[in-house]
Amino acid sequence: MTAKAKRLHVITWGCQMNVYDSARMQDVLAPLGYAPAATPEDADMVILNTCHIRDKAAEKVFSELGRLRALKQARAAAGGRMILAVAGCVAQAEGAEILARAPYVDVVLGPQTYHRLPELVARASRAAGAVIDTDFPAEDKFDHLPAPAAPQGPTAFLTVQEGCDKFCAFCVVPYTRGAEQSRRLAAVLAEARALAAAGVREITLLGQNVNAWHGAPGGLGRLLRDLAGIPGLARLRYTTSHPGDMDDGLIDAHREVPQLMPFLHLPVQSGSDRVLAAMNRRHTVADYRRLVDRLRAARPDLALSSDFIVGHPGESAADFRATCDLVRAVGFAQAFSFRYSPRPGTPAAAAPGQVAEAEKEARLAELQALLRDQQTAFNAACVGRETEVLFTAPGRHPGQMVGRSPWLQPVHVTGPATLTGRIARVRIAAALPNSLSATLLSEEHLAA
Ligand code: SAH
Ligand code: SF4
Ligand code: F3S
Numbered sequence: 001m002t003a004k005a006k007r008l009h010v011i012t013w014g015c016q017m018n019v020y021d022s023a024r025m026q027d028v029l030a031p032l033g034y035a036p037a038a039t040p041e042d043a044d045m046v047i048l049n050t051c052h053i054r055d056k057a058a059e060k061v062f063s064e065l066g067r068l069r070a071l072k073q074a075r076a077a078a079g080g081r082m083i084l085a086v087a088g089c090v091a092q093a094e095g096a097e098i099l100a101r102a103p104y105v106d107v108v109l110g111p112q113t114y115h116r117l118p119e120l121v122a123r124a125s126r127a128a129g130a131v132i133d134t135d136f137p138a139e140d141k142f143d144h145l146p147a148p149a150a151p152q153g154p155t156a157f158l159t160v161q162e163g164c165d166k167f168c169a170f171c172v173v174p175y176t177r178g179a180e181q182s183r184r185l186a187a188v189l190a191e192a193r194a195l196a197a198a199g200v201r202e203i204t205l206l207g208q209n210v211n212a213w214h215g216a217p218g219g220l221g222r223l224l225r226d227l228a229g230i231p232g233l234a235r236l237r238y239t240t241s242h243p244g245d246m247d248d249g250l251i252d253a254h255r256e257v258p259q260l261m262p263f264l265h266l267p268v269q270s271g272s273d274r275v276l277a278a279m280n281r282r283h284t285v286a287d288y289r290r291l292v293d294r295l296r297a298a299r300p301d302l303a304l305s306s307d308f309i310v311g312h313p314g315e316s317a318a319d320f321r322a323t324c325d326l327v328r329a330v331g332f333a334q335a336f337s338f339r340y341s342p343r344p345g346t347p348a349a350a351a352p353g354q355v356a357e358a359e360k361e362a363r364l365a366e367l368q369a370l371l372r373d374q375q376t377a378f379n380a381a382c383v384g385r386e387t388e389v390l391f392t393a394p395g396r397h398p399g400q401m402v403g404r405s406p407w408l409q410p411v412h413v414t415g416p417a418t419l420t421g422r423i424a425r426v427r428i429a430a431a432l433p434n435s436l437s438a439t440l441l442s443e444e445h446l447a448a
Contacts, residue, residue: 014051271326
């Protein structure tokens, strides 16, 4: 007799690493017979993979749990069973609260224990109460994970580093993801080779502090060089980096590794040295500007992206103006900006000089207008240029294909579906606020 097929639905919030983790959780559960379900209504197990970075994150989880509780009760009334699991950073930070407020949850697990999911699910199936595992285990979860399932398309994420030792005053990540850990070089290369063999053309290396990867001598610069030698891999990216960990080898890689795309997410958070110090960022505005100059000298077409926080405790109007000045001086192709959100247990939450919400709101609106103008200008400057696009999927309209430029802009062309997974030369015809449209020139099979 074969076991009844079971279905799994995963809801993912947060950063790209959570996207990667959600895929790996599906890989771990596949041998237990769990196939993907399109909706929670179709699922025997639902996992919420959560994010704790800003406020309302936990509230979102509880409201989703309320909805799922009704589904679980309906299933039980019909004689069935639905397993409900909460994973990710809210689970790590607020595991006990989740069990207290939502006792119908079956499994709570942190980001470092999802290789134990089969055992946790088995225990939850036997037990009446909930099972919780928010350890930071000594074993490396990657050693206990099955090989990833076939990739979904020509681009893929690959986690190489996890956790963070920086302890920026505002941030929960060092608490939810734990200490910095690097995956070993051989394991990363093996996963990358498997992805390339399955048709992946572009890999984005992931880490909370990815440029602190130390899985082999030579650091991330060396890893990128090794990856560039894998046949078929035409494009490499990495995110997210701390300015303090950009070493010479990595900067040189931007000069010497053509597969490394000319777009870098390098968060600066603030343009005021006073605020950077209060944030415990361990770099100054001048450090950041020097670094940008060196990167641009190495790769003149490099475009930059950043994260910004406005209204961090102690940020004055003059500090905020300094952030706007830095934005104008550097010029960003794209950026994320957030209003400071106090996180329980972080030093900044208890710091003096909390900024009023209305003031944060006003500063955020001003900064976002400035960043939007820069993004629009960057896109507009691409019009008329020839560049290469990696096509990933059909567009919304018939006959349309979508891909990404080297600078990560979505690009639309009229072209055949056979373009998927190919890199083709295009001429940019028009710029929209968040994407470009282009005409196809010749198709180019780049030797990787
Ligand atoms: N490891 C990355 C990303 C951390 S989280 C890095 O070091 O840059 C992504 C972004 O969320 C951060 O860069 C920061 O801008 C923002 N963020 C983190 N904590 C925050 C908080 N308490 N309030 C508002 N934004 C926050
Ligand atoms: Fe958070 Fe700072 Fe670490 Fe980034 S470097 S994850 S912002 S503590
Ligand atoms: Fe969120 Fe955790 Fe990522 S808090 S941003 S899911 S590391």
